[in-house]
Amino acid sequence: MAKKNIVVAVAGQPNCGKSTVFNMLTGSTARVGNYPGITVDRMxxxxxxxxxxxxxxxxxxxYSLTSYSLEEVxxxxxxxxxxxxxxxxxxxATALERSLYLAIQLIEIGIPVVIGMNMMDEVKSEGILIDTAKLIAKLKLPIIECIARRNKGIPEIINAIIDIYENKNKESLNLNISYGADIDPALDKMEALIKEKEFLKTKCLPSRWIAVKYMEGDKDLIIxxxxxxxxxxxxxxxxVKIVEKHTEKTLKTYPEALISDYRYGYIRSILKDGVIKRPEAFRRNISEAIxxxxxxxxxxxxxxLGVLxxxxxxxxxxxxxxxxxxxxxxAWAGNxxxxxxxxxxxxSLIVSGIIDGVGxxxxxxxxxxxxxxxxxxLEDLGYMARVxxxxxxxxxxxxxxxxxVMPFIxxxxxxxxxxxPGVMTARTLKSPKERIATILTAPFMVCGAKTTVYLMLSETFFTGYETIVMLLLTIxxxxxxxxxxxxxxxxVLKGEPTAFIMELPPYRMPxxxxxxxxTWDRVWQFVKKAGTVIFAVSIIMWFFMTFPRVPETSLNEKSGASSVSTQSIEYNNEHDALKYSIAGRFGSFLEPLTKYAGFDWQVNIALIGGFAAKEVFLSTLSTAYSMGSNDPDSDSKSSDLFKQRLLADLNWTIPAIISLFLFMLLYAPCLTTVVNIAKETNWHWAIWGTVGSLIFSFILSVAVYQVLIRFY
Incomplete structure (x- = not known):
């Protein structure tokens, strides 16, 4: 016999343990995707x-089904x-009245609902008594007591889902809440009209629910x-407008507020008669004390600051x-x-292009x-909400x-x-304009790749002051x-700031x-997205820095005419090959402009590579200075030799270094980040942000360089 397929939507307010229950129910079968047209994860x-x-x-x-935030939509x-x-x-279960607000809205839609009452261990520890049998009798729904993180109640949830799917409970599908004498007549009239017209019939929605949503001014449904x-x-x-004028005139309020009040009134009536009992004196709330x-x-x-x-x-x-x-x-794979x-x-392709780039x-x-x-x-503990x-x-x-704050951190x-992941973390922002502003500026932070570049350059040019340099760059x-x-x-993102109203969840041991x-979900997304993009970009950059190749006759003529060492000849050949390549030519093409910021053609090539991934900046710069232009016969270690070449190059002045530091900090995000910005917003903002940050960083670098050269 074929299996019966059941689709279950797992809903709940933030910090109710919903995702823990989901993980317990699905185990290793869970997968991540995106909801069509938006960027909130779909598990x-x-x-x-x-x-x-x-x-x-x-x-x-x-917290509700009113289409204000991205999560609600x-x-x-x-x-x-x-x-x-x-x-x-x-x-x-520790905040039953507030939690039932979403449950009541779900019941009104007319789809069978199973309620999982989680955190029953905390209910008992706080001395709260909940009569689950009475609550079941009033709501006429299956209600399961759970302690999700201990896997208690999970089998019962499965059984309840199967039972309600098999149509053993239909009473709860006809919930009609009275919203008072000022609103009910209008709702009744609208409901009758919607039924007669068969309005939005294809959505299979209750006529009463559609009427309520119109009364609430639900923009998504109205559209x-x-x-x-x-x-x-x-x-x-x-x-609705007639009702709005009436309630404004007589009650100094509006229909949506009245509907919310009556929903909570309905919830309070359910919780009466001994459904929930609290001790006369609560023990001191540990979370509030902390x-x-x-x-x-x-x-x-x-x-x-100490925690971070x-x-x-x-x-x-x-x-x-x-x-x-x-x-x-x-390195072993490269060897x-x-x-x-x-x-x-x-x-060259396998070692320099793929292994070094992806690695x-x-x-x-x-x-x-x-x-x-x-x-x-820290998130599961509840601390990041405090930050x-x-x-x-x-x-x-x-x-x-x-x-x-969190996307920046x-x-x-x-x-x-x-x-x-910083850009991806901005998904928690409800306001689209604030979310876009955060996404476009989060890449200014000192990521791990920039840290690598800054550490190398600060060790080279500011020996003994590396900590101060890094602190100043972070600030x-x-x-x-x-x-x-x-x-x-x-x-461009002008608008009223969104009120920051958030619940500070109680501290819970993760x-x-x-x-x-x-952690695994996030790390896998990072590896998958970063690794695949870098793989492609590394091959592309290798191609641009390799082709076209210098004609052999040109290299032979220089070798024959040279009286210096073989190592120096090899350096000159590689130096000429790089400058002859597409990347070298483009770097030289940009030099008449970038010289005003203190960048020569070699730095330009490195910055082009840095657009693919900031780590590539150092490897590209090292290639540009490969084989020791100023001391080709040195036996020093490669890292020390690279620093010596940079110090010996007269183009690396203090103004040029500071200009480069600022440019690296602010110029175009790496390609992986740009792709993720496009996914989180769209390509319009991704391109706008990339070009805008490039222009801003260059203008700032030119200004700083031109001022500093007056003093150095």
Whole structure:
């Protein structure tokens, strides 16, 4: 007998344990995708036995189904457009009244609902008593008590889903809440008209629900209605306008607020009669006691800096060992390929083009893994919500949102992050304009790739002052990100700032399984996206720096006429070959312009390579100075020899170095980041942001260089 397929949407408010339940239900079958047309992750997974195959879709955490935020739009579209067979609504049992608000809205849609009442262990520890049997009797729904992180209640949820799918419970599908004498008559009239007209019949939505959404001014549904029948939709809106005028005149309020009030009133009526009992004296809330210190005006920022410093200190120190091992592995692979491949071009492509290019990025995977594991720990613990809360006041001055803090930190707010996951982290921002402003400025942070470049150059030109240089660069990255954000929010992204209203969830000790699952998802996305793009870009850059090749006759003539050492001849040949290539010619073509910022043709080539990936800047610059232009016969180590060549080049003056530091900080994001910006927004913003940052960084570098050369 064929298995029965059941589609279940997993819904719930933020911090209710919804994703933990989803992971427990689906295990290793979960996969990540994107919802069509938007960039919020879509998690899907499966549970199956001999008779049933259940597909679970994890919806974004949302407090309601009113289409204000991106999460609310996504959750609503899945439920309305895809019409799952069952909705699993997870509740935070410690905040039952607030959690039931979303559940009531889901029930109104008319799809069978199973309720999972999570965190029952915390309910008991706080001395709260919930009579689940009474709640089931009132809601006429299956309600399962859960402790998700301990896997308690998961089998019961599966059984409840199968039972309700088999039509054993239909009573709950006819929930009609009274919204008071000021609104009910209008809703009844609209409902009758919608039924008669069969308005939005293809959506299979209850007429009452459509009427309520029009009364709430739900823009998403109204647009859909306008497309189907503009005249009829306008007639419904006219009824709403009459109600709006009436409620404004008599109650000094508006229909949406009244509907919300009556929903909460309905919830309170359900929770009466002993459904929930709280002790007369609550024990002191530990989370609130901790927050008095953690979010303190003075101590809070100091603790935050200490936590973030510790996070990145552990990342670099602990990650150094596996990173070194990975780098050694790529070096070993390069040596094997060098000995095993005799064809010069093929060897160059495999070793210099692919192994070195891809390896430079993937060698950061251990750092990314450790960083994300600790960030997941802090997020699940509830601390990152406090960070956003504390910095919101500062960010609002620059037109940003408190939730913009995390994208900046992940992108390299403390040196060592990565702009790719930083851009992806901006998904948490509800306002599209604030999200775009954050996405476009997050790449200004000092990512791990920039850190590598800065460490090498600061060690070379500012020996003994490397720490100060890195600190100043980090401060500069935050400064310019906030200033540019302010400019964007005052011009092309002009708009009112979004109120930063957020729940500070109670502190909860994260589970190993939860941290592992969330970390693996993020690291795999980083490796997959960064690795594939870098693979292609490395081949492209190798081609541009190799072709066209210098004619052999030209090289032979220079070799025959030269009286210097063989090593020097080899250097000159490679130097001429690079300048003769497409990249060399383009670098030389740009030099008449870039010289005003202090960049010669060799730096131009390195900066072009840096657009592919900032790590490529050093390898390209090293190639440009390969074989020791100023001391070709030196026996020094390659890294020391590279520094000697840079120091010996008279073009590397203090003004030129500072100009380059600023340009590297702000110019076009790496190609992987640009692709991710396009995915998170669109190609218009990706190109606009890339060109805009390039122009801004060049103007700034020219200005700084021209001023500094007056003093040096």
């Amino acid at each position: 899907e997974g499966y549970w199956k036995n001999d008779d049933y195959k259940i597909k679970f879709v994890d919806l974004p955490g949302t 996504v959750a609503r579209k899945v439920i309305v457009d895809e019409r799952p067979d069952v909705i699993l609504c997870m509740l935070d 859909t209605g306008q497309k189907e029948d503009k005249n009829f939709s306008d007639s419904l809106e006219e009824i 927050d008095k210190i953690v979010t303190h005006r003075f101590f809070g920022p100091l603790i935050m 410093y510790l996070l990145f200190w552990v990342t670099f120190n602990l990650g150094a060992y596996p990173q070194e091992l990975l780098q050694s592995s790529f 094997i390929a060098s000995y095993g491949i005799t064809n010069e071009l093929l060897q 430079a990025v993937l060698s950061f995977a251990p750092l990314i893994l450790i960083m994300f594991a600790m960030l997941c720990f 956003a809360y504390m910095l919101d006041r500062i960010f609002r001055l620059f037109g940003l949102h408190g939730a913009s 992940v992108a390299g707010g403390i040196p060592g992050g990565c702009a790719v 500069a990255s935050w400064f310019f990100a906030l200033i540019v954000s302010l400019c964007l929010r005052r011009t 589970t190993v399984y939860g941290i592992f699952t969330h």
